[in-house]
Amino acid sequence: MTPGFGSLMQDVLWCFSQVKGTIDAGVAESDIISTVEFNHTGELLATGDKGGRVVIFQREQESKNQPHRRGEYNVYSTFQSHEPEFDYLKSLEIEEKINKIRWLPQQNAAYFLLSTNDKTVKLWKVSERDKRPEGYNLKDEDGRLRDPSMITVLRVPVLRPMDLMVEATPRRVFANAHTYHINSISVNSDYETYMSADDLRINLWNFEITNQSFNIVDIKPANMEELTEVITAAEFHPHHCNTFVYSSSKGTIRLCDMRTAALCDRHAKFFEEPEDPSNRSFFSEIISSISDVKFSHSGRYIMTRDYLTVKVWDLNMENRPIETYQVHDYLRSKLCSLYENDCIFDKFECVWNGSDSVIMTGSYNNFFRMFDRNTKRDVTLEASRENSKPRAILKPRKVCVGGKRRKDEISVDSLDFSKKILHTAWHPSENIIAVAATNNLYIFQDKVN
Amino acid sequence: MSAESPEPASAEEQKDKVLSPEKAEEAKLKARYPHLGQKPGGSDFLRKRLQKGQKYFDSGDYNMAKAKMKNKQLPTAAPDKTEVTGDHIPTPQDLPQRKPSLVASKLAG
Numbered sequence: 001m002t003p004g005f006g007s008l009m010q011d012v013l014w015c016f017s018q019v020k021g022t023i024d025a026g027v028a029e030s031d032i033i034s035t036v037e038f039n040h041t042g043e044l045l046a047t048g049d050k051g052g053r054v055v056i057f058q059r060e061q062e063s064k065n066q067p068h069r070r071g072e073y074n075v076y077s078t079f080q081s082h083e084p085e086f087d088y089l090k091s092l093e094i095e096e097k098i099n100k101i102r103w104l105p106q107q108n109a110a111y112f113l114l115s116t117n118d119k120t121v122k123l124w125k126v127s128e129r130d131k132r133p134e135g136y137n138l139k140d141e142d143g144r145l146r147d148p149s150m151i152t153v154l155r156v157p158v159l160r161p162m163d164l165m166v167e168a169t170p171r172r173v174f175a176n177a178h179t180y181h182i183n184s185i186s187v188n189s190d191y192e193t194y195m196s197a198d199d200l201r202i203n204l205w206n207f208e209i210t211n212q213s214f215n216i217v218d219i220k221p222a223n224m225e226e227l228t229e230v231i232t233a234a235e236f237h238p239h240h241c242n243t244f245v246y247s248s249s250k251g252t253i254r255l256c257d258m259r260t261a262a263l264c265d266r267h268a269k270f271f272e273e274p275e276d277p278s279n280r281s282f283f284s285e286i287i288s289s290i291s292d293v294k295f296s297h298s299g300r301y302i303m304t305r306d307y308l309t310v311k312v313w314d315l316n317m318e319n320r321p322i323e324t325y326q327v328h329d330y331l332r333s334k335l336c337s338l339y340e341n342d343c344i345f346d347k348f349e350c351v352w353n354g355s356d357s358v359i360m361t362g363s364y365n366n367f368f369r370m371f372d373r374n375t376k377r378d379v380t381l382e383a384s385r386e387n388s389k390p391r392a393i394l395k396p397r398k399v400c401v402g403g404k405r406r407k408d409e410i411s412v413d414s415l416d417f418s419k420k421i422l423h424t425a426w427h428p429s430e431n432i433i434a435v436a437a438t439n440n441l442y443i444f445q446d447k448v449n
Numbered sequence: 450m451s452a453e454s455p456e457p458a459s460a461e462e463q464k465d466k467v468l469s470p471e472k473a474e475e476a477k478l479k480a481r482y483p484h485l486g487q488k489p490g491g492s493d494f495l496r497k498r499l500q501k502g503q504k505y506f507d508s509g510d511y512n513m514a515k516a517k518m519k520n521k522q523l524p525t526a527a528p529d530k531t532e533v534t535g536d537h538i539p540t541p542q543d544l545p546q547r548k549p550s551l552v553a554s555k556l557a558g
Contacts, residue, residue, distance in 0.1 A: 020556045021555055021556050022555045022558070030552075031554070031555055031556075033556075047556060049554060049556075051552075051554070053553070053554040055554050055556045055557045075556075075557045078553060078554055078556075078557040086505075086508060086511050086512075088507075088508050091504055091505050091506060091507055091508070091510075091511070092504060092505075093505070093511065180499055181499075181501060199495075199498065199499055200499075224496070227495050227496070228495075229495070230495055230498065230499070249495065279469060279471070281469075281471045281472050281474070281475040282475040282478060282479070282485070283471055283474065283475060284471070286494070332469075332470045332471050332474070333470035333471075333473065333474060334474070335470075335471060335474040335475075335478075336474040336475075336477040336478045336481075339478060340478075340481075439555070441556055
């Protein structure tokens with residue numbers, strides 16, 4: 001079976017692989033998944049939730065006996081990353097919700113990841129222990145101290161195998177650098193630095209230094225009354241360690257070069273699509289707010305997600321995107337009620353596949369959408385327990401926008417807006433995707449012949 | 450809310466059909482909330498966004514709210530409390546702390 005590279009969407013049949021989480025009628029707030037991320041090899045899959053917990057799944061080695069079963073993801077490690085805090089000075093509660101997880105590339109036997117809530121970024125080390133020392137002189141196997149006067153023989157402790165234990169330890173805590181709420185973290189391609197972005201500022205950190213951080217973007221106006229836009233997402237270029245982009249609530253993207261100045265308030269490039277002023281409405285700015293920005297793996301393109309569309313921009317062309325895909329345009333005639341129930345402020349993420357040929361993003365009713373950039377075909381799939389038989393092929397879904405509804409279609413009015421797919425992830429090199437549906441994590445794979 | 454469907458229209462409804470769906474939705478919203486600000490994407494939204502995070506009057510208010518949420522009994526004066534009172538000033542360590550949830554994620558179950 002050909003891997004993800006170069007495969008066209010019509011060749012891919014997506015199948016259910018696994019689902020994690022429970023089917024409780026009432027979903028506890030803390031169980032809502034808030035971020036999903038594969039590591040650079042795809043061996044590990046991390047999730048963060050509103051309760052501040054991280055769960056890491058590891059892919060099983062594919063067995064030769066069952067070649068038709070691709071490696072499954074099973075729990076590898078879980079830990080409490082962040083805890084709720086109270087800012088006494090401002091009388092504000094700081095949520096423990098994990099906003100983002102980003103993996104560092106693997107450099108030794110241990111795995112490292114960054115996890116962040118609204119205020120604090122933490123570097124976690126996840127390592128395995130499968131041996132332990134036995135035969136200490138001064139203490140026995142239970143750890144109790146031995147009476148020194150009873151020791152007559154000296155021995156050398158030896159390492160003996162033990163049951164595999166996976167430990168997660170916080171190695172660095174990067175705190176007190178953000179007045180506003182952190183929305184993004186991004187590891188630099190130099191593997192030495194990373195950035196954290198909040199609504200108004202972006203800071204550059206060195207992994208080794210926790211008590212200092214460089215401020216590289218500051219859009220806070222002197223007078224807060226003049227505030228017109230906030231930073232919504234930020235990411236480093238995958239290869240050029242001096243380049244990063246950040247998106248705004250006004251639908252614009254700025255590309256900055258850290259070589260030009262210490263404070264990158266002046267952008268090197270400014271990406272904005274011209275708007276027809278006659279089309280402007282009360283909702284225009286809200287729905288143009290970019291909720292996610294992602295570089296392609298090649299570094300040549302950026303993808304942005306706003307409320308109704310996904311856009312692909314060529315770094316060399318600032319005046320308009322090269323591709324625009326409608327995610328759920330039928331919602332345009334529902335904006336009034338979506339504003340009233342706050343859904344219009346939902347922040348959807350978007351992802352590239354490994355070869356940058358297909359892009360994916362979520363929608364409502366546990367639907368998610370994929371767009372093939374080459375064939376211009378798209379598909380709507382659903383993450384649902386009803387399609388959860390092993391290797392069951394997912395059937396494309398269709399929303400009916402008025403007029404006669406066909407049997408398999410669902411009408412716009414029947415969509416469940418509480419079932420939103422905000423977070424998805426795509427394996428770096430294979431057609432394996434992870435889709436977070438509220439408190440459940442679905443894993444889908446392409447059909448292996 | 451039903452999607453718009455063709456039907457005999459009054460002059461006003463006919464005007465709506467000519468408008469884009471977005472503008473029609475805007476008209477609906479303005480009808481419901483006539484006092485909605487002129488600059489919607491501007492300062493009000495952004496300030497609300499910047500101030501996310503429920504405000505409590507002070508830390509005591511916060512801790513009381515957390516205690517209520519957990520249905521915790523307020524600590525009653527223990528018999529030996531009389532020894533503490535007047536003996537030393539209570540420090541934060543002496544006060545009941547809000548323990549974070551130690552329940553494991555159900556994804557790991």
